[in-house]
Amino acid sequence: MNRTIPLVLAVALFMEQMDSTVIATSLPAIAADIGTDPIALKLALTAYLVSVAIFIPISAWMADRFGARRVFCTAIGVFVAGSIACAFAGSLSGFVLARFLQGMGGAMMTPVARLLLVRATPRGNLVSAMAWLTAPALIGPLLGPPVGGFITTFVSWHWIFLINVPIGLAGIVAAAFLLPEAEGEGTAPIDMRGFVLSGLAAAGIVFGLSVVSLPALPPVVGMVTLGVGLAATGLYLAHARRAPRPILDLSLFGNATFRAAITGGSLFRFGSGATPFLLPLMFQLGFGMTPFESGMLTFTAAIGAIGMKFFARRTLRRGGFRTVLVIAALGGALMIAAAGLFSTGTPVWVIMAVLIAAGFLRSLFFTSVNALVFADLDDARAGQATAIAAVTQQVSIALGVALAGVILEAVTMISGQPLQAGAFQIAFFIVAGVAALAALPFWRLHPTAGNAVSGHRLGGDNARSQVLPPR
Structure with missing residues (x-):
């Protein structure tokens, strides 16, 4: 089995998975530096999850329309841009927006990476390829807390995000030269109504549950948002039965x-x-x-x-x-x-x-x-x-x-x-x-x-x- 493809893809997933957990250890230091409360800063964690939930449904259409390799490289670039914005954010609103931008890149990286792997790997080798892809992605969340604690204690919290720049750039270069060509197929126009409904459904559920479990806002906000997400889910289910090419x-x-x-x-x-x-x-x-x-x-x-x-x-x-x-x-x-x-x-x-x-x-x-x-x-x-x-x-x-x-x-x-x-x-x-x-x-x-x-x-x-x- 050619291990180059899963390893190149795993680098991006490792970066994204580790970054999603490394920030939790550093919340107090970041909050003190930008002049806000650690509880309020948990909105940044929620913003990332909401962004991922909104843009994941469009990932398949983007990969088919513009080519999976091109979308994967662009996703890494967006994630790196969001990382730089996080490092230089000077306010709560700026940090939340930067994490939302990161989430846009993360939403494309994971599903498109799996799509590239499936299309480039014979079915008989898929288990081995998935093992190479999955292991680094599982290690990332485990490595996040000690790395975040070390960097925050002995260097500066800014480097939690700046370290993504060389890793991301190396990933883009490796993907551009080592991943197989996967041109777009000229798909049908995007299912815009389905995109809006699926985005509202996933974002509403994820945001609502995040507010309930990590209260940075009044719990009633989480309950209302969760209700909106569940209602949108019902509307999308009805839409998907009628649409000729639903987004999901x-x-x-x-x-x-x-x-x-x-x-x-x-x-x-x-x-x-x-x-x-x-x-x-x-x-x-x-x-x-x-x-x-x-x-x-x-x-x-x-x-x-x-x-x-x-x-x-x-x-x-x-x-x-x-x-x-x-x-x-x-x-x-x-x-x-x-x-x-x-x-x-x-x-x-x-x-x-x-x-x-x-x-x-x-x-x-x-x-x-x-x-x-x-x-x-x-x-x-x-x-x-x-x-x-x-x-x-x-x-x-x-x-x-x-x-x-x-x-x-x-x-x-x-x-x-x-x-x-x-x-x-x-x-x-x-x-x-x-x-x-x-x-x-x-x-x-x-x-x-x-x-x-x-x-x-x-x-x-x-x-x-x-x-x-x-x-």
């Missing part, structure tokens, strides 16, 4: 393999998306660790994520998508629940072992489910698949963080005590239960689903996905 083609859910991948992946992200939110808070507020100590400890999960890529293809070839995803979902959920058992007396080596195992299982799950999305789709529908997968990913992660935040708030209110370790235990157990539900959609798949990609018992019509009768 929901007919893909008629494919059993695609439907299971999106449903199961979304449920698992509820738990995995809440974990990076819960762990640092528990380590710092519950156990009294410094941000740097907390970041270095959570980073051990990267060891498991890196190690997984050497086993993913062999594991799927031996077990098939159905078996591997059921085991990875249940095992990953068990590791999330295990984190709820951590205490100040838990040996560090035990915490590290659990986090390494969690990183391995989480990386195996996402490598597998990201490949399963395309297992029964041809290249013509790959663009739509990447856009839908990216939108559901953003919404499910926001739901997971919001669920965790609501649980912590509820336990605190009921107990009448400040946030304590017991609240985190309850939160970990609940989000782990939701993540475990991800096994159900995969359990209903035929054992040979996606075999054309996994290579498991490959042969004839068995490579096609089916759904078993209800059990």
Whole structure:
């Protein structure tokens, strides 16, 4: 397998994923420098998520219209421009706008990178390619907290964003020379009504959930915005049934393999998306660790994520998508629940072992489910698949963080005590239960689903996905 393509794409995803978490550690320093409150500055985190949610649906149309490689390079350029604007922002409004610009670039990078990978990789090599693409993207969020703490403490918070400039420029050059040509196909005019409705739906849901879980505005604002997002979702569903070429083609859910991948992946992200939110808070507020100590400890999960890529293809070839995803979902959920058992007396080596195992299982799950999305789709529908997968990913992660935040708030209110370790235990157990539900959609798949990609018992019509009768 040619590893050049996934590695070039992974550089951009690593930069984008790390940047989305590195800022959290540096919020107090940034707020003090630009003269605002750290709570208010959380609007910058929300602005990024909203921008990503708005512009992801248009990514497939842009890639087909102008060429995936050209759009990918432009997306990196927009992200770098937003990074520079963040570094030089001198006010809350300027910083929020800069993060919104960053989000525009990030919205295009991830789905278009997957689209480029799928179109350039034979289906038999897709699992290995996804492993190389997924591992750096999983390491980014883990590396973010310790890197952010180090740069903010020993250098300056501005370099959190300025470091993206050389990385981004190198990524543009590498993509321009090493990625295959992918010219636009002269697609039909954009579905503007669908773009507006889908943008309102995704942005409303993500913004509303973010405000509820990270209150920088009155909770009523989040509830109203969430209501607008849900209403727009209903309107888009009605529109998509009538439109000849909707911007997000929901007919893909008629494919059993695609439907299971999106449903199961979304449920698992509820738990995995809440974990990076819960762990640092528990380590710092519950156990009294410094941000740097907390970041270095959570980073051990990267060891498991890196190690997984050497086993993913062999594991799927031996077990098939159905078996591997059921085991990875249940095992990953068990590791999330295990984190709820951590205490100040838990040996560090035990915490590290659990986090390494969690990183391995989480990386195996996402490598597998990201490949399963395309297992029964041809290249013509790959663009739509990447856009839908990216939108559901953003919404499910926001739901997971919001669920965790609501649980912590509820336990605190009921107990009448400040946030304590017991609240985190309850939160970990609940989000782990939701993540475990991800096994159900995969359990209903035929054992040979996606075999054309996994290579498991490959042969004839068995490579096609089916759904078993209800059990």
